[in-house]
Amino acid sequence: MHETATLSTQTHGTQQALPDQLLLALKNMLEDRCSTSMAIRERHGSDESSYDPMLPQAVVFAQTTEEVAAIVRLCNYHQVAIIPYGAGTSLEGHVLALRGGVCLDLSQMNKMVAVHAEDLTATVQAGVTRKQLNLEIKDCGLFFPIDPGADASIGGMAATRASGTNAVRYGTMRENVLALTVVTADGSIIKTGTRAKKSSAGYDLTRVFVGSEGTLGIITEITVKLYPLPEAISAAVCSFSNTTDAVNTVIQTIQMGVPVARVEYLDENGVRAINAYDKLNLPEKPLLLFEFHGSAHGVQEQAELVQEIAAEHRGGDFEWASRPEDRSRLWAARHNAYFALLQMRPGARSISTDCCVPISRLAECINDTQLDCERQQLIYSIIGHVGDGNFHVLMMIDPHDPLDVAKAEGVNSRMVTRAIAMDGTCTGEHGVGLHKMDFLIEEHGSGAIRMMRTLKQAFDPNNIMNPGKIISWDAPNE
Amino acid sequence: MHETATLSTQTHGTQQALPDQLLLALKNMLEDRCSTSMAIRERHGSDESSYDPMLPQAVVFAQTTEEVAAIVRLCNYHQVAIIPYGAGTSLEGHVLALRGGVCLDLSQMNKMVAVHAEDLTATVQAGVTRKQLNLEIKDCGLFFPIDPGADASIGGMAATRASGTNAVRYGTMRENVLALTVVTADGSIIKTGTRAKKSSAGYDLTRVFVGSEGTLGIITEITVKLYPLPEAISAAVCSFSNTTDAVNTVIQTIQMGVPVARVEYLDENGVRAINAYDKLNLPEKPLLLFEFHGSAHGVQEQAELVQEIAAEHRGGDFEWASRPEDRSRLWAARHNAYFALLQMRPGARSISTDCCVPISRLAECINDTQLDCERQQLIYSIIGHVGDGNFHVLMMIDPHDPLDVAKAEGVNSRMVTRAIAMDGTCTGEHGVGLHKMDFLIEEHGSGAIRMMRTLKQAFDPNNIMNPGKIISWDAPNE
Missing domain, CATH: 3.30.43.10 (Uridine Diphospho-n-acetylenolpyruvylglucosamine Reductase, domain 2)
Structure with missing residues (x-):
């Protein structure tokens, strides 16, 4: 606890x-x-x-x-x-x-500051949401790939180092933010970078602030990388009789370097929830959702290769979503999984945790976590951006029932310990916030935490910037 | 000056x-x-x-x-x-x-600490060089793409945020370092990350140290990402009658999202130098060197597309280097360009500078810099990793001739000012060192420099870590 x-x-x-x-x-x-x-x-x-x-x-x-x-x-x-x-x-x-x-x-602060389509960059105010950004740039034939489930603001996404379903191919906010405008704790306005794709010009202030959760300064403008809309896109789902086969399909796909754009895992519970919520008829078994980006031929080639890998792991036939509206429906369902799962236990709230492990350990980590959830008799689902070794556990609990909370926090704690023992991280994309501060020492060790505290104290000497997040308010986090 | x-x-x-x-x-x-x-x-x-x-x-x-x-x-x-x-x-x-x-x-410190082929990661001691690393992992069917010209150490490459010819496809040290072991200024040993591909667990200490040039701590071990050797590789050269046509070919290739693995520009002087040094017979005109990675069909498709783009810009025919030994010879020549150019003026030293601009401004930036070099009657060459908007100017000078130095530093200074005016950076990959400290303010503004100084003071209060680099020794850099 x-x-x-x-x-x-x-x-x-x-x-x-x-x-x-x-x-x-x-x-x-x-x-x-x-x-x-x-x-x-x-x-x-x-x-x-x-x-x-x-x-x-x-x-x-x-x-x-x-x-x-x-x-x-x-x-x-x-x-x-x-x-x-x-x-x-x-x-x-x-x-x-x-x-x-x-x-x-x-x-x-929801204005587009500049779109430089010719440079594949856009600068936006912090309140612009990811869907708004994508609408604004669609006519240029460009898109911004980072897509946490919610329609989050780009500022919040930068502050929490967000990622989502496309990260396996396009990276996270860490890789896709070029520059920030930041208001520092003394009220100065600084710019942390330029629109150059790479730079060796001094300390990487951009990445000091990306993922700092508002605790070092306030991000007010963000310059991000954009990508040309792929010539061809295809998406498919594939069912498996067990988690191990599904996840091993992913592991092999990544190890072979197939440049999949998206590969998502949903357990049986997750599939059942989105079937109900989004009126779909997916087989209620462990499921992989794939998306392939590239030239028409490239997409076909990737898909064939992944189909072969899936078949070796006893996967079912690929069900293709070839029309754009079918794809949109599928991905909307995936993004709605959080809300769909809440419906599985009316009145409940979700403890949603995530971790990320080296890809070869993923099946083991998911299986052990699943077993733990079953033992605790939780209403839960494991879903994830498995191509990155990242997965989520969503547990529907009554936050005022101490036993419920204890069960869920027990699962969370053991999952994190398991991930860290596999040389993974206590959170792949949700961030630390209030919930994972004490795991930071377990993950980073007291020396690294001391450097984080040094950074916090140097950048925010009066402890006014979102205090009590990442670094605890009073007591040293060690 | x-x-x-x-x-x-x-x-x-x-x-x-x-x-x-x-x-x-x-x-x-x-x-x-x-x-x-x-x-x-x-x-x-x-x-x-x-x-x-x-x-x-x-x-x-x-x-x-x-x-x-x-x-x-x-x-x-x-x-x-x-x-x-x-x-x-x-x-x-x-x-x-x-x-x-x-x-x-x-x-x-030149030992391999661990190769996790199944996770596409390796951990090495800081003194392992990039060529040594690639030799060690070759039998696993993997490679490490970052290749500055020299056979630099992985520790030095992390410390200077190095990149090279493959960065256009695979990123730089910024994107390819997963975790570091660092000795901090008080002699503590910290680990900055895990082997997870992504993480939102607290401040990004890894990227605080990547590019910090030894001024915040000493990197002793590095965990890097590895990549499967591509199924197919092909390389080609293509000559142009002028710089604008060559660079516009690159700009359009990038804007269309063609996933080229390498695209290098050499001016006429550069081609002449490597012809002499490496006994090649390349046409002595502005040259692009391409490399394509992917499936056999994917490589062919990329190559055809780029050939069409080059033809639209009046490029010559592609000369293919299809045998591995021909490719190796070509890239060795490219990597030797620095030494080849030194031979153009025996006894000279090179002032080698670099900058990086948003891709749409690249032709203008290179042309203006070229014109400046010509006006100064320098012995020089412009070569570059143009797919990233990054190029180098190598000027062969007598470092003890004040006029020579003044000419070269004038070109450098005007190039940097030009790049910054285009929202680019004063160095794409060489780093700040002693040579570019004063440009940092021009690029970042005094507020950001103040935060860099704050970081330096917090992490190295006694100013013992490579003092006088990035941040000047005594006088505030503002």
């Missing part, structure tokens, strides 16, 4: 009172874009995690980087916590106001 | 005397692996740049991470500078001992 300990320590801290002077200054600057209404505070004090809400005392809506800088300078002067908020789709409690403070909502 | 100013300030600093106690302790620990002989100090106080040697007072040869840690603890106690040294192939003065100190040679 690593988390319980951490959470109790942190959440029981005193909520700071917001200085009147600060609130007055914010209201003067932002007028009705500074709110203390309970409804707005409640919406901003919760996310898609299973945590109870933790409310900020005020919510401010910024529209420009300069406004963000002014807000940060005010909060820094008063030493009040700032919690950046994008689309509120975090699964690990990133946006919860542990001890109050000011929630900085960036959703009104 | 940005650099001249910086250099004179820095190099004229007093050389610290090495405390007897430190030297004694190092000799006790390392015996004959601690040397103060002039020959060894001279070899370690120079690199492939045009700088005069700057000698360390002692050179130590470490064989394990624990030894590195012990050496760092001693130097930290005595507040003596440590300059890490891999293969000595820097082009920007990274290994020069500005004011003396201890040079830490890692070339005897």
